Amino acid sequence: MARTDRVSVFLVQQGVWDLPLESMPLASGFLKATALDDARLHGRCDIRIVNFNGGATLMKMAQEVFANDPPDVIAFSVLGWNYRDFGALAETFKQLNPDGWVIFGGTHVANQGARTFRMHPDVDVVVNGEGEMVFKDLLNAYLDGASPRNLPLITGISYQDSGGEVITTPPRNRIDDLDVIPSPFLTGAIDLTDDDGRFKYDVALMETNRGCPYKCSFCYWGGATGQRIRAFSRERLRAELELFAKHKVHTIVLCDANFGILPIDAEFIDDMIEVRDQYGYPRALETSWAKNKSKLFFDIVRRMKEAGMRSSFTLALQTLNEDALKTMNRHNMKVNEWEDLAQWLDQEGLDCYAELIWGAPGETVESFMEGYDRLSRHVSRIAVYPLHLLPNTSYAEKKDEYGIVTVRGDRDDFEYVLSHDTMTLEDNRLVKRFLFWARVMAENAVLRHTWVGLRELADIKQSEVMRDLDTWIGATDDPAADPLRAAVLRASTDDRAYGDAVEYLLGDPSAKRLLERWWTESVRPSLATEHAEVLDAIFRYDILTQPAYHSAEAAEPAERLPVVKLHGTEYFVRKDVEFEYDVPSIIEKVRLGSRDLPEPGRWKSDLYYRVGAEDFIGSTNHEEIVYFMGMTPAEVRAGSAAR
DSSP: OOOOSOEEEEEEEEOSSOOSSBOOOHHHHHHHHHHHTSHHHHHHEEEEEEEEOTTOOHHHHHHHHTSSSOOSEEEEEOOTTTHHHHHHHHHHHHHHOTTSEEEEESTTTTTOHHHHHHHOTTOOEEEOSOOHHHHHHHHHHHHTTOOTTOOTTSSSEEEEOTTSOEEEOOOOOOOSSGGGSOOTTTTSSSOOBOTTSSBOBSSEEEOSEEOBSOOOTTOOGGGTBTOOOEEOOHHHHHHHHHHHHHTTOOEEEEOOSSBTSSHHHHHHHHHHHHHHHHHSOOOEEEOOBOSSOOHHHHHHHHHHHHHTOBOOEEEEEEOOOHHHHHHHTOTTOGGGOOHHHHHHHHHTTOOEEEEEEEOOTTOOHHHHHHHHHHHHTTOSEEEEEEOEEOTTSHHHHTTTTTTOEEEEOSSSOOEEEEEBTTBOHHHHHHHHHHHHHIIIIIITTSSSSHHHHHHHHSOOOHHHHHHHHHHHHHHOOOGGGHHHHHHHHHHTTOTHHHHHHHHHHHHOHHHHHHHHHHIIIIIGGGSOHHHHHHHHHHHHHHHHTSOSOOOTTOSSOOOOOOEEEETTEEEEEEEEEEESSOHHHHHHHHHTTOOOOOOOOOEEEEEEEESOGGGTGGGTOHHHHGGGSOBOHHHHHHHHHHO
């Protein structure tokens, strides 16, 4: 029998990072906007997005979700980090509303109906692909009085029939015309501002397209791997950019697999620059750049540089080892012809970082470290991620073939790789200890230019510096090293240790003094006399240009820097900083491979630090942290002139 009352629907989402600001609930926004575009649902359904950050406990989420009457339908956007907690919330929901529907969607449960129902029997429906049209059909079925045990006409789902058998309906075709999905921003499906009228999220998330032509063994990407790329219209994306600009959004983050692969991507950049020139925002773009860098990519990069539009240009290499590339199904990708590109980006002075995966079948300790050192000759910010086995990926399906041994996380549902045919458990332990320092010090830009100076002027490998720091921290009697020693031990089982270490190093004066002592005691004695003073200056410049941020855990009071407003942006300013060298000019020369450096001479400058670093540092959001580094007046002027 059809239902006649109004229907309450909750869309529950949780980000991965524990940030002061919310992460934008884009997936839920798409679902809500699409559902309310249906006239029947718009008139009958009250749809609420309930959004949590990564630090929300299960108890906190339960208290907020169930503070009042439970909804009729509750749908969860499920990823590996929230799979268990959302299963527990489903159980609580059924206690409060036994006849209500529980819907699970997201990459971690797609095509995993049997396992999901076995572990979380209170879940009624699992969505196996793009969710927007499926969710709309499910809500209409609910209004029609259907049973969640009998939904054979809705494609793209799994459910259990009355006898407990798992039924999976035929796959649904992917959405060809993406503009049939209403914009969650332009329709107001996602609230953009807080009670004070300020933009409430850390960054603005957008999709310009869906689909990925590649089929890498470690990736699922929402089921869109090996798929034709489909794009949203230019007019729609331009309208969204203008809306974000009016809310003074600094950074746009695109949820695309390969931005810079389509001609329309250049149009998007043109529109973004025009909007920025008109409104002053947005000022930066972060995305997963196209794996293969064509002429189009170079044209986009040049256009962004000319316009002063910032980005971190990614080299998503994942490995440099041929055997591992084959198991990754990436051995024929031109992405592996990367050195000329990395050198060009570095010499152009553009923010660039690379991605590697540790623990791929075929990789060994020796091959990984060789690849890391080869890569760090060109790029110092290298994001290294330990391999996890994700559902629906080739690695997960070929687990036995590669001899992969895994363990499930104690707070999440990811499969962490312990060993395989070319990596022992001890190999894994040793490299992960190295990765702690690589991620904290280089990826998160605790030091930035020092790596370049050491490699170009002292021929010291970046990995050697990391190992030296690890050894020194382990041996020093300085109590300021205790938080780092503790973080190293925790990092193998708790990813939050990385954020804690970055927060300590960037926000506690005692940590800065600790780094200066390490430099003086362990690094400087190995430097040739002719370059030691120059490298001292570069290291000091790195420390002084760290974000103006003070950790709440620091015992010392925060340094009080005055705040000024330049070109519509607030900055802390440190006045009259003096060096014996013109460090920015030296850094530029060193990046170009020159050892013809200027003689010592007094250099004096103010340094400006964008306000707001505390919203990102604890999350190890390295793409955003770099936007808060200290800048010279010339760098501030260059950015504002481009705007």
